[in-house]
Amino acid sequence: MEGSAAVPAWLLNRQHAKAIGEASRKKAAEAAAERESTRRKAPASKLEKEATLSQYPSIPLSEYASDGDHLAINADYPGLRAIHRDPWIFLVSDLLSRAECEELMVKAGPHFQSSGGYSNNFRTSCECRVARHETQRLHARYAKLLNVPVGSLEAAKVSRYRRDEFFRNHVDVLSGTDFLENRIATLFVYLNDCEAGGETRFLSLPSQRSLEYAVGEKVCCLSTGRDVDGEGDYPGVIRAVLEDGSVDVDFDDGDEVARVPRSAVRAYETLEVKPAQGMGVLFFPGYLPSSPKAMRFRNQLDRYTVHEGCVAVDEKWVHQSWVWPSHPQAHYDGVETGAVGL
Ligand SMILES: O=C(O)CCC(=O)C(=O)O
Numbered sequence: 001m002e003g004s005a006a007v008p009a010w011l012l013n014r015q016h017a018k019a020i021g022e023a024s025r026k027k028a029a030e031a032a033a034e035r036e037s038t039r040r041k042a043p044a045s046k047l048e049k050e051a052t053l054s055q056y057p058s059i060p061l062s063e064y065a066s067d068g069d070h071l072a073i074n075a076d077y078p079g080l081r082a083i084h085r086d087p088w089i090f091l092v093s094d095l096l097s098r099a100e101c102e103e104l105m106v107k108a109g110p111h112f113q114s115s116g117g118y119s120n121n122f123r124t125s126c127e128c129r130v131a132r133h134e135t136q137r138l139h140a141r142y143a144k145l146l147n148v149p150v151g152s153l154e155a156a157k158v159s160r161y162r163r164d165e166f167f168r169n170h171v172d173v174l175s176g177t178d179f180l181e182n183r184i185a186t187l188f189v190y191l192n193d194c195e196a197g198g199e200t201r202f203l204s205l206p207s208q209r210s211l212e213y214a215v216g217e218k219v220c221c222l223s224t225g226r227d228v229d230g231e232g233d234y235p236g237v238i239r240a241v242l243e244d245g246s247v248d249v250d251f252d253d254g255d256e257v258a259r260v261p262r263s264a265v266r267a268y269e270t271l272e273v274k275p276a277q278g279m280g281v282l283f284f285p286g287y288l289p290s291s292p293k294a295m296r297f298r299n300q301l302d303r304y305t306v307h308e309g310c311v312a313v314d315e316k317w318v319h320q321s322w323v324w325p326s327h328p329q330a331h332y333d334g335v336e337t338g339a340v341g342l
């Protein structure tokens, strides 16, 4: 009998549509369960938040003045506090509300793509960019904090690290931009609390400690051309001290560099920030184009701002924004999520 085993096209279409419907329902349910597990914990009380913040170093904001090398932000912004100077690193408590964090997660979650494609295993998270007109209120807020027009901001990025995922040592300036135009501020906001793992760690902050230049000593030094987007001062250990006084260094991430003059190695300090929902972290990865320092370092990099997203234990969500001196030369566009604007 002709075609008895054949499934009619209309049924095939229906089955197909059903399969797609089931798949997308399953995906939505998985995403909802995932979000639920990430936000399940009770929100931190005001007191708990203060206690957490008091664990960080506190530098009087009155000491922050525009130095001509870095962006002059609005030092009066509510919730702003400085936790490091030279390079300046700030926290902004409650930059986003709990509801805003969650809305952003809902918005971005269905559009994630692997971060791995362009970053050589430096990074194992997922991410997406959100269309600028869907984050107008947030951008207006950031523009106030940063003292820049909204047009200087890249499209909002949202990243998720599942357990064991990370973003290794890196700098935030980009290579291949036009002369003296690069990222001059990084502002990111944690979208959830993490009890364990996922800290953002600044790895090579300046230190007053003097060095002995001995084998096994912890040092950091500039490493040209080994980072995805730029160079910076990376931490490591002296492997050998040579007759001419120079040293061989094993970097902590497995790379190495030989015959570094003593004058080019230095002691360093680290600083870790623990993800807390709604809290912003702000620093200046690159010098202003008008700063004399911008000419001295490739990609305008402030070499002290090398940092990493440590391995996640609890799932971690973070939302990043970058500022350019005028119009961003990269990442201006994002996806239309169709979800409610923020
Ligand atoms: O995930 C983090 O803690 C930091 C993210 C970051 O450094 C970046 O996206 O450039």
Ligand SMILES: [Fe+2]
Residues within 6 Å of the ligand: 170, 171, 172, 307
């Ligand atoms: Fe970064």
